[in-house]
Every structure is written in structure tokens, then in C-alpha cells.
Amino acid sequence: MQTLGTRNAPEMAPATATKLAGEAQQQRPAPDRPSVATRVARGMAFDKIGAIYVWALIALVFAIWVPDRFPQYATVKQVLNANAMTALAALSITIPLTTRTFDLSFAFTMTMAGVTTAHFVAVGSPLAIAIGAGIVVALLIGLVNATVVVVMKIDSFIATLATGSLIQALITMATGDTPIQSLRLAGPFSKIGQTELFGITLPVYYALVVALGIWYLLEHTATGRRLYATGFNPDAARLAGVSVDRLRFMSLVVSGVLAGVAGIVLASTLQSGSPTAGDPYLLPAFAAAFLGATQLKHGRFNAWGTIIAVLLLGTGTTGLALANAPQWAANMFVGVVLIASLAVTGIQRRQTTGRGRFSLARLRRASA
Amino acid sequence: MAPQTASTLEPPPGTIGEPALRIIGLSKTFPGTRALIDASLDIAPGEVHALVGQNGSGKSTLIKTLAGYHHADPGAHAELGGESFSIGHDVPRTLRFVHQDLGLVHELNAMDNLALRGGFIRGAAGRVRWRRQEAETHRLLDRFGVELDIHRPLAQATPVQRTIVAIVGALQGWDGGEGVLVLDEPTALLPHEEVERLFDLVREVRRAGTSVLYVSHRLGELFEIADRVTVLRAGRVVTTKSIQQVDGRTLASLMVGEDVDPDYRAPSAARSDAPVVLQLRDVQGHRLRGVDLDVHKGEILGIAGLAGTGMNELPYVIAGCAPYPVGGRLRMPQRADAWLDVADSARLDIPIVPADRAREGIVAEFAVRENLTLSILGRLGRRGRLGLREEQAVAERWAERLGVVSAGPDALISTLSGGNQQKIVVARCLAREPDMLVLAEPTAGVDIGTRVAIYDLVAGLARNGLTVVVSSTDLGDLLAMCTRVVVLRDGRVRAEFGADGLTEHALVRAMEGEDDADPGHEKRS
Numbered sequence: 094m095q096t097l098g099t100r101n102a103p104e105m106a107p108a109t110a111t112k113l114a115g116e117a118q119q120q121r122p123a124p125d126r127p128s129v130a131t132r133v134a135r136g137m138a139f140d141k142i143g144a145i146y147v148w149a150l151i152a153l154v155f156a157i158w159v160p161d162r163f164p165q166y167a168t169v170k171q172v173l174n175a176n177a178m179t180a181l182a183a184l185s186i187t188i189p190l191t192t193r194t195f196d197l198s199f200a201f202t203m204t205m206a207g208v209t210t211a212h213f214v215a216v217g218s219p220l221a222i223a224i225g226a227g228i229v230v231a232l233l234i235g236l237v238n239a240t241v242v243v244v245m246k247i248d249s250f251i252a253t254l255a256t257g258s259l260i261q262a263l264i265t266m267a268t269g270d271t272p273i274q275s276l277r278l279a280g281p282f283s284k285i286g287q288t289e290l291f292g293i294t295l296p297v298y299y300a301l302v303v304a305l306g307i308w309y310l311l312e313h314t315a316t317g318r319r320l321y322a323t324g325f326n327p328d329a330a331r332l333a334g335v336s337v338d339r340l341r342f343m344s345l346v347v348s349g350v351l352a353g354v355a356g357i358v359l360a361s362t363l364q365s366g367s368p369t370a371g372d373p374y375l376l377p378a379f380a381a382a383f384l385g386a387t388q389l390k391h392g393r394f395n396a397w398g399t400i401i402a403v404l405l406l407g408t409g410t411t412g413l414a415l416a417n418a419p420q421w422a423a424n425m426f427v428g429v430v431l432i433a434s435l436a437v438t439g440i441q442r443r444q445t446t447g448r449g450r451f452s453l454a455r456l457r458r459a460s461a
Numbered sequence: 462m463a464p465q466t467a468s469t470l471e472p473p474p475g476t477i478g479e480p481a482l483r484i485i486g487l488s489k490t491f492p493g494t495r496a497l498i499d500a501s502l503d504i505a506p507g508e509v510h511a512l513v514g515q516n517g518s519g520k521s522t523l524i525k526t527l528a529g530y531h532h533a534d535p536g537a538h539a540e541l542g543g544e545s546f547s548i549g550h551d552v553p554r555t556l557r558f559v560h561q562d563l564g565l566v567h568e569l570n571a572m573d574n575l576a577l578r579g580g581f582i583r584g585a586a587g588r589v590r591w592r593r594q595e596a597e598t599h600r601l602l603d604r605f606g607v608e609l610d611i612h613r614p615l616a617q618a619t620p621v622q623r624t625i626v627a628i629v630g631a632l633q634g635w636d637g638g639e640g641v642l643v644l645d646e647p648t649a650l651l652p653h654e655e656v657e658r659l660f661d662l663v664r665e666v667r668r669a670g671t672s673v674l675y676v677s678h679r680l681g682e683l684f685e686i687a688d689r690v691t692v693l694r695a696g697r698v699v700t701t702k703s704i705q706q707v708d709g710r711t712l713a714s715l716m717v718g719e720d721v722d723p724d725y726r727a728p729s730a731a732r733s734d735a736p737v738v739l740q741l742r743d744v745q746g747h748r749l750r751g752v753d754l755d756v757h758k759g760e761i762l763g764i765a766g767l768a769g770t771g772m773n774e775l776p777y778v779i780a781g782c783a784p785y786p787v788g789g790r791l792r793m794p795q796r797a798d799a800w801l802d803v804a805d806s807a808r809l810d811i812p813i814v815p816a817d818r819a820r821e822g823i824v825a826e827f828a829v830r831e832n833l834t835l836s837i838l839g840r841l842g843r844r845g846r847l848g849l850r851e852e853q854a855v856a857e858r859w860a861e862r863l864g865v866v867s868a869g870p871d872a873l874i875s876t877l878s879g880g881n882q883q884k885i886v887v888a889r890c891l892a893r894e895p896d897m898l899v900l901a902e903p904t905a906g907v908d909i910g911t912r913v914a915i916y917d918l919v920a921g922l923a924r925n926g927l928t929v930v931v932s933s934t935d936l937g938d939l940l941a942m943c944t945r946v947v948v949l950r951d952g953r954v955r956a957e958f959g960a961d962g963l964t965e966h967a968l969v970r971a972m973e974g975e976d977d978a979d980p981g982h983e984k985r986s
Contacts, residue, residue, distance in 0.1 A: 313847050315838035322835055325826040332782055332815050332822075333835040333889060392826060 144388050144398075144434060148405040155412035162415045170292050176407035177296035178359055182371075182378035183385070183399045184303045185351035189344040190382055190394040191311065192337075193324040194249040196348045198238060198257035199378070203356030203371030205260050206231040208268060210357045211366025214282045215275035223282070227357045228350060234260060235349020239342040249345075264368045273366030286361035296358050300400070303351065307396040320344065321393055380431055381406060387435060406430065479543045481506040481672040482556070482641045487537040487548060489522050496522040498696040506639055509663060509673045511683045511704070514693030515716055515908035516878035520676055523693070524645055528558050542639045555640025561649060561906075562819075563627040567616040571609055571626050572598040579633035601629050605662050619768070621655035625662055632666070642666055643674045648682060649906050650817075652768035652934045654973070660686050678906060679935065680709050694718055717910050725913050726941050735759050737794055738928050739779070739897060744789035744803050746774050750952030751789070756897075756930060758795075761923050763943030764932035767972050770949040773816060776901040776932050781807025793897075809897075812836065812890035814883075816901035822886040823874050830856035830870035832885050837892045859888040864914060880911030887915065891922070898922070900931040904938050916941045936965050950974050 155163040162168070182203065189196045210227035214220065238256050242249045288295045311317035322330040323337045331337045352371075359370050384405070385398030409430065410423040480503040489497040497519045504510045514520045525531050526549045533549035540546065541553045565574050575598055576582075581589045582597060598611050607625050615623050624647050631642065644663070648656050663673055663686055675687060683690055684704060692699040692715040699715050707715075739756040748771035756762050766772030777783045779791075790800040793809055801808065815821035823832055833856045834841060841855065842848030856870040863884045867877050874882055883903070890898055900919070904912045919942055923929055933939055939946050946963055948956040948971040956971035 313849075314845055315841070315847050318831060318835070318838055318847065322824050322827065322831075326820075326824045328821045329815070329824050330835070332780070332813055334810075334812070334893075335835065 142388055142401070144384065144401050144405050147430070147434060148401070148408060151405065151409050151412065155408075155416065159412070159416045163412055166292075168411065168415065172404065172407045172411045173297045174294045175411060176403050177294065177300045178355065178362070179374060179377050179381060179407065180300040180400060180403045181296065181303060181355035181358065182352070182374040183381040183403055184300065184307055184396060185348050185355055186378055187307055187382055187385070187394050187396060187399055188310070188320065188351075189249070189341070189348045190386075191317075191320040191324050192341050192344050193327075194242060194341050194344060195253055196238060196345060196352075197250065197253040197375070198234065198260060199253075199348060199352040200371035200375040201257045201260035201264070202231050202234045202349055202352040203359060203374065204264055204368060205234065206353035206356035207360030207363075207370050208264055208273060208366040208368060210282075211273040211275075211278060211360045212267075214277050214280075215273050215366070217277060220281055224357055227360075228353050231349050231353020231356070232346065233349075234353075235346035238349060239345035242345060243338050243342045268366070268368045270368055272368065278360075278364045278366070283361055283364050286358045286363075294362075296362065299354075299358060303354075304396040304400050311393075311395055316340070324394075377403075377406065377427070380427060384431060384434055479506075480504055481508075481542060481639055482674070483538075483540045484527075484548065485538040487523070487526065487539070488534040489519075489526055489531055489549075490534050496696055497526070500693070500696070500698045502691055502698065502701070504641055504672045504674060505689075506672055507667055507670050508688040509667055509675050509686055511687035511690040512674060512676045512693065513678075513680065513683070513690060513712065513716055515910050516880045516906075518693040518716070518908075519696040520693055521645070522696075524558070524560075524643055524674075524676065527556065527643065528552060528560075541641065555635060555638075556643070557631040557635070557640065558643045559624075559627045559631045559645065559647060561646045563623060565615055565623055565627055565630075567623075568614055570614055571602070571611040571618070571622075574615060574626055575601060575630050575633065578630045601633065602626075605629060605665055607662075619655065620651050621658050624651065624659055628662060628666075632671075638670050639672075641672045641674055643676075645676045646678065646906065647675075648677060648679055653936070653969075654767050656682065678908060680712055680909070681937070683712070684709075692716055713909050716908070725916065739793050739930075740791060741779070741803075742790045742800070744775075744778060744787065744791065746771060746778055746783055746787040746952075747785035748774050748952050749778065749787070749789075749949075752949070752952070752954055754947065754954065756928055758928055759923050759926050760944045761919060761929040761931060761942050763939035763946035764930065764949060765936065765939055765946055765968055765972055766932075766949035768934075771952045772932050772949045773901060773934075775949070776813060776816075776899045776930060778803060779806060779930060780811050780813035780899045781805070781809065782813065810893075810895070811897050811899055812893050812895050813899040814886050814890055814901065814903055816905065818879065818882055818886060818905065823882050825873075825875045827874055828871045829860065829865070829867050829874050829877065829885055832874045833859055833870075833889050833892065836889050855892065859892060860885075863888050863918065878908075880907040883907050883911065883915065887918070896926070897928045897930075900929065900933075902933055902935070902938075903931060904933070904935060912938075913941075936968055939963075939968065940965060948972055 152163075182199065186196050186199050206227040209230045210223045213223035213226050218226075234256070238253055241247055241252045241256060245252075247255075286294065286296055290298065311320065319330065319335045320340055322333070322335055323340050327337050355374075356371060360366055363370060381402040382394060382399050384402035385400070386392060386394045388398035388401050389395055390398060406427055409426045413422045413426060482502070482504040484500065484502045487497055487500045487502075488495065500519065500523060502510075502512075502523075512520055512523070522531060526533050529549060529552045531549055537548050538545060539548035541556055544553070546553050566577065569577070572594060576589075576594060579601075582593045584590045595611070602609060602611070605625065605628075607622070607629070609618065609622050609626070615626065618626070628642070628644070628647070647659055651659060660682075663675070666673060675683075677683065687704050689701060689703050690707065690712065691701040692712065694716060695718075735757040737755045738758045739754075741752055741754040744752040744754075748769060750771070752771070752775065754762075764772050764775055774783065774785070778787050787803045789803040791803050791806055791809075792798070792800045796809075819825070824835070827835075830852060834852050837855070838847065841851050853870060859865075860867065860870060865877070865881050865884050865888075867881060874885060877885070883906075887900075887903075898919075903915055903919075907915065916938075919929055919931070923944075929942075931938065931942060940963060943963070944960050946958045946968065947954045948958075948968065950956075950972070955974070958967060958971075
């Protein structure tokens with residue numbers, strides 16, 4: 094558990110994987126392994142990656158609808174750059190969600206960290222100190238959330254709603270509800286979010302790195318497996334020796350820090366410390382995380398599913414903007430896609446596994 | 462069980478006349494398996510008809526098809542009270558079900574639960590007329606002589622009270638007479654002494670002329686409550702017999718398909734001179750009122766007792782996961798001389814097979830492999846990276862060792878039968894390579910074949926030095942496995958039996974406190 098943060102070392106993943114794979118292949122030829130073709134076919138099944146097909150369909154529709162502006166490299170860049178923040182936000186809540194813990198306060202944590210860092214930059218502190226202050230504030234919020242939810246045993250949904258409200262109060266108190274503006278914010282600080290590499294802004298790379306880290310944690314570490322067990326059946330996990338409370342505590346702390354990082358990047362992109370900067374990310378992040386859970390891993394919150402969901406929703410809204418669709422179209426698109434994709438995945442799963450019918454017990458467990 | 466009730470049974474109704482429920486040629490095919498093959502069944506009016514079979518024999522499929530959850534394969538014929546209905550599509554009004562999980566909302570009280578099924582009595586503007594609702598609830602419950610505070614959430618009721626509320630709920634809007642009530646494992650989670658209350662209710666239902674289709678794994682019960690019994694094996698109806706024509710042994714053999722002894726006793730060799738490996742002193746808890754216990758190496762110590770004696774609490778206390786605050790001391794003298802506070806017993810790292818498999822045992826969304834390795838994840842792989850191939854190998858090895866029947870380690874655990882799920886939970890504990898194991902209700906909802914396999918496994922492990930503590934409301938478990946049994950009453954150890962004096966009769970007497978079996982222990986006031 095104490096290595097929860099340091100285990101996010103994606104660069105060692107590929108090397109170890111090939112080595113292990115080679116060894117095991119020599120020891121055990123494993124005759125009953127499905128062929129590559131079967132595995133690819135299984136991996137491509139609609140119920141696993143339905144969102145990718147929908148995504149392709151959306152891209153196709155817009156390519157036909159706005160042929161002059163949509164099928165351009167510029168559109169790809171725009172989708173990536175415009176949605177990196179949503180991806181960071183959605184990834185920050187993915188870990189607590191694996192334990193069925195909600196962190197509704199993350200958007201306010203983003204704002205708080207952004208405002209804090211912007212304040213220190215604006216008064217002329219060194220960049221490292223400003224960023225450090227933002228992250229420390231986010232860490233403190235994470236600790237408060239974890240204490241309220243895990244130690245005081247208050248339902249996470251309502252508890253983080255409450256802490257979110259408290260954070261917003263603090264933000265308004267500190268800023269007087271006016272954005273922190275300063276020429277210094279347009280200095281080196283703005284490089285964090287605005288530097289481009291191959292035409293793509295840095296936040297896209299940050300999101301990629303965070304996604305890699307979360308993927309590795311959830312898929313390739315014991316901690317990841319324990320997080321899922323905690324989410325699915327905390328009683329069974331506890332009796333099997335999993336430190337359920339510690340995992341939920343840590344997941345909220347990590348979520349706070351990740352939201353803080355996202356908030357600082359956002360402040361850099363905006364070149365200001367806005368007291369409402371994080372608000373627009375609250376719903377899209379949860380939408381992406383829940384849609385992402387239906388992808389790839391059959392009901393488990395996971396990093397790449399979240400990324401796919403962000404891209405799917407982002408492509409649609411970008412396309413609508415390029416097509417000069419009316420303003421309400423984007424929101425309507427998100428709502429329709431969410432309901433449709435969750436419904437389709439649900440039907441698919443019921444047909445393939447017959448589950449979901451006798452789900453009374455699971456419902457009861459989830460609400461307990 | 463109490464033998465005197467056999468004489469109070471009314472003579473079993475014959476099969477003369479029109480059956481209450483008749484099923485002919487019922488088959489059900491799932492992708493890959495045929496769960497039911499040409500099953501036929503007649504239930505006479507006013508009889509209690511038992512349906513038995515191992516896990517996976519097609520019992521649940523038959524009941525779920527009757528209840529309309531599954532569509533039957535074409536070609537089946539069914540009639541209720543002489544009127545045919547489309548089985549698997551229609552559910553006639555006088556065919557009622559109580560499923561194993563009871564389908565109650567524990568947060569709500571009995572009145573709300575009954576009204577959720579039967580409908581609320583409403584006045585103008587949809588207002589619920591609570592006073593009349595209350596009177597109606599009392600009327601329903603009084604018919605069966607149930608005493609229950611209808612304003613308290615069912616979570617605070619006893620298991621048998623909940624079962625009775627579920628049955629009363631299922632019978633609502635129908636004042637007896639011809640029809641069939643299906644009870645799916647109503648006693649699976651009931652403590653020994655409460656089963657009798659349920660039987661009273663079943664007899665009451667039968668007296669009103671209603672037939673009961675009674676599904677149970679506890680064969681002993683059938684001789685007390687059932688008139689006839691139908692045995693299912695591998696999706697086929699093996700036979701239907703009058704209960705007088707069979708005994709436990711033939712019934713078990715019919716279910717398994719080979720000769721099986723329900724009074725099986727696992728061979729074990731307990732040595733009383735073996736060193737003491739676990740000591741409890743003055744252990745207190747929700748129900749426990751000062752338990753002292755010495756457990757010897759390699760013994761299988763049974764814990765018996767009625768509900769409310771702390772019998773189902775003690776295993777959790779030993780494993781360090783008690784749901785209530787606990788007090789007292791314990792130690793494992795071979796590991797350390799110092800006494801531990803019982804509240805810290807989790808440090809001893811003793812694995813537990815929990816009592817309620819669905820709620821506390823398995824992670825339903827996980828594959829077999831993931832369930833099996835949940836407790837040993839730290840050991841798999843290197844430098845924090847989980848070795849997925851190593852995990853696969855471990856899962857395959859354990860599944861083979863325990864004879865788990867599944868579609869492979871990557872199959873979802875919820876696709877396995879109850880018995881095989883239980884084997885996975887046991888394997889999860891054993892994979893930790895413990896020197897001590899705690900089992901709570903190890904065979905709840907487990908068929909007789911798997912039951913014997915579990916007895917054998919535990920006995921074999923004990924011969925190799927594993928120390929086992931097992932609590933069970935099913936005395937058969939204790940009789941089959943244990944080298945010593947202690948009986949709890951009022952939260953204290955009140956009697957103790959070595960393997961010699963261990964009989965069901967003696968255990969029941971000690972549990973109910975008619976007299977103290979062991980004069981060495983203090984008398985109840």
C-alpha cells in the first residue's frame with residue numbers, strides 16, 4: 094500500500110512483460126491457450142469495446158457531414174488538446190471508483206489547487222514552491238475526504254458532496270470570487286499547460302502518463318486486484334485478508350492529489366486562478382469514468398476505457414462545433430450517447446452471461 | 462431432529478385423482494448444456510413434495526422455469542389443478558414461490574415488505590391508509606400464529622421470522638385451497654431449533670389444502686416434513702418415491718448415482734497428547750460471555766450451539782474479523798508466549814471460510830482465478846508486479862487438487878455451482894499455507910457429494926498437522942469431521958465431547974441444555 098504511488102512506473106512494464114512471457118512459454122507450452130485469432134476476435138467483441146465502434150461511426154458521420162473541416166489532422170489535434178483536461182479529471186476519480194467510492198469533491202479540489210498555485214505564482218514565489226503548495230493543498234483535501242469517508246464511515250457520495258461544498262466556501266473566501274490575474278501567470282507557469290510537442294499540448298501527454306500508471310496499478314499489481322475486490326464485495330475482501338479500509342483511504346488521497354495536479358495544469362492553461370475553473374469537469378468526468386467502465390473490462394473501472402470514453406464524447410462535441418450545430422446539441426449528444434451505450438452494453442451482457450437478471454443481491458450490496 | 466413429530470403427520474395423500482401440479486417432458490437447454498432433460502413430475506393435492514438433487518442436478522432450473530425466469534424448451538406440458546398452462550411463460554395465480562434469498566428488503570419492516578408484494582391499501586389521492594394496512598398485516602401474520610413486531614426493520618428479525626414473512630408474503634391474496642407453494646431451500650440459513658417453527662408453518666399451509674414443493678439439501682428434514690420425494694440427477698428425474706420407502710442412505714445414493722453414506726465420518730487421527738496451538742481465555746463478544754478454549758495441533762474442533770449462543774460469532778473472533786467489539790486474551794503458544802488482546806487476533810493471520818458464501822465468501826464479479834488468489838496476491842510475482850502466469854498456474858493447481866468443476870480459471874465464479882464455489886473459498890484459505898484454519902458453516906447449500914469431498918479434504922489436512930476449528934448449525938458436519946466438539950450455551954462452553962461420546966442425540970441434548978452432558982462443567986442456574 095505504501096508503494097501505491099511508486100508502483101506507477103510504466104517504463105518497466107514492457108521489458109518485464111516480454112521476459113516473463115518468454116520464460117513461461119519455455120516452461121509450459123500451455124496447449125489449451127486460445128489461438129491469437131480467437132483472442133483478437135474476443136478482444137474486438139462489441140460488448141467489450143462497443144464504444145470504439147460507436148466512436149468510428151461518429152467520426153464517419155462527421156466526415157460525411159462536414160467533409161471540408163472534420164477529416165483533418167487539425168481536428169485530431171483539437172479533439173486531443175481540448176479533452177486532455179477532461180481525461181485527467183476522469184482518471185483522477187477512476188481509482189476511488191474501483192472501490193465503489195465516489196469523490197464528488199474532485200472538481201473543487203482542482204479549483205482549489207489551481208487557485209493556490211496561481212496565487213503563489215502571482216505573488217512571485219518560485220514555480221516549484223507554487224506547484225508544491227497546490228499539491229499539498231490537494232493532498233490535505235484528499236486526507237480530509239479519506240478521514241470523513243473511511244474513518245467517520247460516512248457514505249462517500251454525500252461526504253464528498255459536503256467536503257466539496259466546504260472547499261468551494263474556502264475558495265470563495267480566499268479569492269473574493271474574482272479570478273487571480275497576473276502577468277506572471279503568463280510567464281513560465283503557462284508553459285506547463287501550453288507547450289506543444291508535435292503539435293499536441295503537454296496535458297495530452299500528462300493524461301497518457303497518468304493512464305499508463307493507473308492501467309499498470311489496476312492490471313498488474315496486487316493492489317489493483319485488491320481495489321477491485323474491495324469495490325465488488327468489501328465483506329468478502331475483508332475476510333480474505335484485504336485491508337479494505339486502508340485501500341479506500343489511500344484511493345481518496347491519491348484521487349485528491351491527481352485532481353490537484355489536474356487543477357494546476359488547468360490553471361496554467363487558463364493563465365489565471367479562476368474560482369470556478371474545475372466546475373465544468375464534474376459531470377463529464379463521471380460520465381467518462383462510468384462509460385469507460387463498460388469498455389474492455391466488463392464493468393470494472395479502468396484507465397483505457399475511461400480514455401476511450403473521453404475521446405468518444407470529445408470527438409462528438411468537436412464535430413458538432415465544426416458543423417456549426419446549435420449550442421444545445423453538445424449536451425444532448427453526451428446524454429444520448431451515455432444512455433444508449435450503457436443500455437446496449439447492459440443488454441449485451443445479459444445475453445452473453447445471463448447476469449443482471451437476478452441482481453437483487455448485488456443491488457442490495459451496492460447500496461449497503 | 463425431534464422424532465415425536467413423525468407420529469403427528471397426517472397420512473400422506475395418495476396420488477389418486479387429479480394432481481395439483483403436473484409437469485410432463487420438461488427440458489431446458491442452455492448454450493452448451495442441457496440443464497433439464499425430459500423431466501416429469503406430479504404433485505398431489507395437499508402433499509409436501511420434496512425435490513432433491515446435487516448442485517447442478519437441475520433443481521434450480523426446474524424452479525426458475527416454473528417461476529417463468531427461464532423459457533422451457535418447446536414440447537413441455539404442464540397443468541395446475543387440471544388446467545394446462547404454458548410453463549416458462551405463464552405463472553398461474555395459485556403457483557407461488559419463496560426463493561432462497563427470500564426477496565425481502567431488510568431495511569423495511571414486515572408490513573412494508575408484505576405490502577410491497579400484495580399492494581398498499583390506498584385512500585383518496587393515493588394516500589396509504591396505514592391503520593388498515595396494519596390491520597391487514599396482522600391478519601396475514603395471525604393466520605400462521607406469527608409473533609413479530611411489524612414496525613421493526615426485518616434486519617432486526619431472526620432468520621426464521623424473515624423466512625416466515627417471505628412465505629406469508631408469497632401466499633398473499635389467496636386464502637388456501639388448491640395450488641402449489643414452492644419453497645427453495647427455506648432452511649439453508651436457519652439454525653437448528655428454528656427449523657421446527659418453519660415446519661409448523663408448512664404443515665399449516667398443507668392443512669389449508671395447498672401442496673408444497675420443498676427443495677432442500679438437508680436430507681434429514683425431509684423425513685420429518687415431506688410425503689413424497691423426487692430425486693433429480695444430471696438434469697433427469699431419477700425417481701419419485703414415498704418418503705417411507707427410502708432412508709437417508711438410499712436417497713443420497715440416488716442423488717449421487719453411486720453408493721454414498723450420509724452418516725459418513727471422515728477418518729481422522731487425533732492425539733490428545735498433541736501440543737496446544739491456540740488458547741482462548743475469557744473471550745467476550747456480542748454473545749460470547751467468557752469462552753476458554755485450548756485447541757491441540759492436528760485436531761478438528763467443532764463448535765456447536767443454538768443461535769444466539771455465540772456459536773457463529775466465535776470463528777470470526779478467532780480469525781480476527783469479528784463484527785462487534787470483543788474482549789479477552791488469546792495466544793498461539795508455539796509462535797509466541799505473550800498473550801494477545803482478542804481484538805488484535807487478526808495479527809495471527811488465521812484464514813476463515815465464512816458462513817455466508819454469497820455475501821462474505823466470493824466476489825461474484827471475479828473469475829475463479831481471481832477469487833482463488835485474493836489472499837495470496839502479495840506472493841505472486843516480483844517487485845510489485847503481479848505474475849499473471851504464476852497466478853494462472855496456482856489457480857489451476859488448486860482447482861485440480863480440490864476437484865473443482867468449472868469452465869476453467871477464467872470462468873466467472875458465479876457460473877459455478879454452490880459446492881464448487883465453496884471449494885474455491887476453501888482453496889483461497891489453504892493457498893495461504895496456514896497452520897490453522899477456521900470454518901463457519903462449511904457445507905451450507907453444498908450438495909452431499911461435495912460435502913463428503915470437503916470432509917475428506919479437511920480430515921486429510923488435519924492428519925498432516927493442520928489445526929481446524931469448525932462451527933456449524935448442521936450437526937452432520939460436526940459428526941462427520943470433528944475429533945472433539947464443544948457446545949456453547951449462553952456464550953460459554955457448557956459441554957464437551959470427544960470422538961467417542963459424539964452422537965447427534967447427545968449433542969442436541971447438550972445444546973438445548975436439558976442436562977449437562979459433561980458433569981465437569983458448571984450447571985446452568
